[in-house]
Amino acid sequence: MPDSDRSVPSSVWRDHDFRRLWAGQTASQLGEHASLVVLPLFAVLTLRAGAGQLGALRAVGQAPILLLSLFAGAWVDRWRTRTVMVLADAGRALALGAAAVAGLLGGLGLPALLVVAFAVGALSVFFDVAYQASLVRLVERDQLVPGNSALEGSRSAAQTGGPALGGALVSVLSAPIAAASGALFFALSFLSIRRIGRRESLPDRPERPARVWRRIHEGLRFVDGDTLLRTVCLASAAFQFFFAAAMTLYLLFLPRDLHLSGTAVGLALAATGPGALLGSLLAARLPGRFGHGAVLVSAAALGDGVFLCVPALHGTPAVTVPALLAVGFVFGAAGQLVNVTVMAVRQTVAPDGMQGRVAATINFVGMGVTPLGSLLGGFLAEVWGTRTSLLVTAAGMLLSPALMALSPLARLGRTLPGPREAVVTSA
Numbered sequence: 001m002p003d004s005d006r007s008v009p010s011s012v013w014r015d016h017d018f019r020r021l022w023a024g025q026t027a028s029q030l031g032e033h034a035s036l037v038v039l040p041l042f043a044v045l046t047l048r049a050g051a052g053q054l055g056a057l058r059a060v061g062q063a064p065i066l067l068l069s070l071f072a073g074a075w076v077d078r079w080r081t082r083t084v085m086v087l088a089d090a091g092r093a094l095a096l097g098a099a100a101v102a103g104l105l106g107g108l109g110l111p112a113l114l115v116v117a118f119a120v121g122a123l124s125v126f127f128d129v130a131y132q133a134s135l136v137r138l139v140e141r142d143q144l145v146p147g148n149s150a151l152e153g154s155r156s157a158a159q160t161g162g163p164a165l166g167g168a169l170v171s172v173l174s175a176p177i178a179a180a181s182g183a184l185f186f187a188l189s190f191l192s193i194r195r196i197g198r199r200e201s202l203p204d205r206p207e208r209p210a211r212v213w214r215r216i217h218e219g220l221r222f223v224d225g226d227t228l229l230r231t232v233c234l235a236s237a238a239f240q241f242f243f244a245a246a247m248t249l250y251l252l253f254l255p256r257d258l259h260l261s262g263t264a265v266g267l268a269l270a271a272t273g274p275g276a277l278l279g280s281l282l283a284a285r286l287p288g289r290f291g292h293g294a295v296l297v298s299a300a301a302l303g304d305g306v307f308l309c310v311p312a313l314h315g316t317p318a319v320t321v322p323a324l325l326a327v328g329f330v331f332g333a334a335g336q337l338v339n340v341t342v343m344a345v346r347q348t349v350a351p352d353g354m355q356g357r358v359a360a361t362i363n364f365v366g367m368g369v370t371p372l373g374s375l376l377g378g379f380l381a382e383v384w385g386t387r388t389s390l391l392v393t394a395a396g397m398l399l400s401p402a403l404m405a406l407s408p409l410a411r412l413g414r415t416l417p418g419p420r421e422a423v424v425t426s427a
Contacts, residue, residue, distance in 0.1 A: 017196045024192035025131055026154035028089060031185030032124055035096060036061075037166035037269060038178040039117055040251050041262050047110055051386075055248050055378020057110070059371035061117035062244065064125045066368035072129040073360020074215040077353060081134035082196050088127035089190035095119040096183035103176030116179075125363070132343070132359040170262045219357025223365075228349055228417075229358065231407040232342055235400045236366025239304065242396035244373030246307065249381055249390040257386055258313065258320050268324040275332025282333070283340035293404075293412035296341050300401035303334025304394075311391040345409075348416040 043049035043057050076084055099116045102108045135151065169178035223229045254260045254268060279299075287295045309327050313320045350358040373393075380389035404410055 017198045020192050020196045021131070021134060022151060022154055024085070024089070024189040025151055026189075027185045027192060028085075028092075028127060028131075028189035029154065031092065031096075031182040031189065032120075034166035034169075034185065035120055035179070035182040037266055038170055038182065039113055041166070041170045041265065042108070042178070043110065043113060044251065044255060047113075049110065051248075051252055051378045051381040053110065053378075054252065055375045055381075057113060057117055058244070058248055058374035060114045061121040062367070062370040062374060064118065064122035065363060066371060068122055068125045069129065069360045069364035069368065070216045070219070070357075071360075072126045073219055073357040073364075076126075076130050076133050076356030076360070077215065080199075081130040081356075082193060084130035085127050085134070085193050086190055088123040088130070089186045089193065091123040092120050092127075093183045093186035093190065095123070096179045096186065100176045100180035100183060103174065103179060108176065108179075129356055129360045129363065133356040135347075166266055170266075172263070215357065219354065219361045222350070222354055223358055223361045226349060227408050228345060228412070229362070231404060231409045232346065233362055233365040235300075235403045235407075235409075236342075236362060237369050238403060239300075239397055239400035240366050241369040241373040241376075242393050242399070244370035245377035245380065246390060246393040246397065248374045248377030249386050249393060250310065252381055253310070253386045253390055254324075258317070260317055260321070264317060264321055268321065268328060271325040271328025272332030272335070275329035275334075276336035278329075279333040279336025279338075280340060283337050283344075286337065287341050287344070288414050291413045292341055292345065292416060293410040296338055296412070297401055297405045297410050299334040299337040299341075300404060301398070303331050303338065304397040304401060306330045306334070307394040307397060308391070310394065311387050345412070345416060 039061070040054060040057060043054055049057065095116050099108060099112065102112050131151070166178055166181075169181055223233060251265070254265045255262070260268070283295075306327050309323070313323055346358060346362065347355065377389065377393060380392070383389075384392070
């Protein structure tokens with residue numbers, strides 16, 4: 001990219017390769033969010049899966065985060081992110097395509113759903129770590145904020161269209177066709193990212209590269225040694241654990257307790273998308289005006305707190321659906337504001353050669369607990385019922401902003417600290 005393009009942050013949009021990354025990531029996220037609704041709704045509405053079975057399905061899809069995140073980070077730091085993303089897209093397209101064929105042939109039962117959920121989840125781990133590291137290699141650091149806002153904005157659009165599309169296709173057509181739509185979006189992402197022509201500036205490699213376990217240990221030690229990143233890990237783990245439990249209950253509560261159709265469930269989930277789009281826009285302005293720490297704590301408290309309104313809902317869809325849309329919008333806006341701000345903190349603090357491992361470590365610690373949370377949600381639903389359990393798990397989500405408020409993360413000002421030096425082992 002010419003230096004003149006790099007001088008103005010908005011010039012990130014002038015770069016053809018960035019636009020290809022943005023388009024591919026948008027399609028990929030749309031396919032991922034559609035499949036996250038298609039598979040659970042197919043299990044609940046078609047296979048009549050119970051609470052425990054739904055919890056197990058969600059846990060299997062989330063298990064790769066715990067099993068593979070650290071390996072993905074070590075791999076991404078040594079390979080081109082474009083290659084990793086292209087292979088992940090191809091694999092997910094094939095997995096959902098196979099699910100569509102199996103469904104059309106009448107063989108898409110719960111065991112097949114478990115296999116597909118695990119495969120898509122595993123490949124999503126590699127794609128997510130790679131795309132988080134790709135921006136740092138594609139643009140200058142002064143373009144990270146507009147670049148992240150653009151990428152997170154596309155994720156917001158996917159959160160709007162994906163759940164609505166998935167829910168509508170399951171209700172109106174069939175689960176196999178819904179699965180095929182996810183495969184199509186992954187194929188589009190493959191084609192777009194494959195067209196990125198610029199060769200990435202890979203971090204310098206030592207003459208004798210460290211073994212994968214040593215590189216993983218370096219990433220873990222780096223995150224643990226930085227107070228800000230360590231707090232991000234703990235707060236993320238607290239949120240993701242209770243959110244996974246709450247979402248398992250949410251997917252049971254809406255169709256069973258509130259008697260909503262698959263389309264209505266999809267619309268309720270899609271409400272986070274417009275809110276997230278607003279959050280992406282606010283993230284480009286609010287931290288620089290009020291300070292990164294104040295924005296993080298207040299947005300997390302607002303987004304997590306509003307979810308407490310859901311268990312109180314009663315009545316007909318004419319009453320409950322608008323309320324769910326409002327909750328989803330606020331939750332999406334606040335959550336996206338937190339996501340973009342946290343990503344800016346992470347990318348600023350970590351040096352280039354540690355970006356993949358830092359992203360993977362945070363995913364491992366934060367998202368790695370989601371299978372346990374999903375299982376907990378299914379268990380609590382059977383013991384306490386969905387409404388009471390949803391209230392308890394929603395309250396548990398507030399532990400995340402509490403941890404941030406009590407840490408140095410809350411004291412971050414309008415500017416962020418520079419990269420911290422990493423100690424890299426050569427063997």
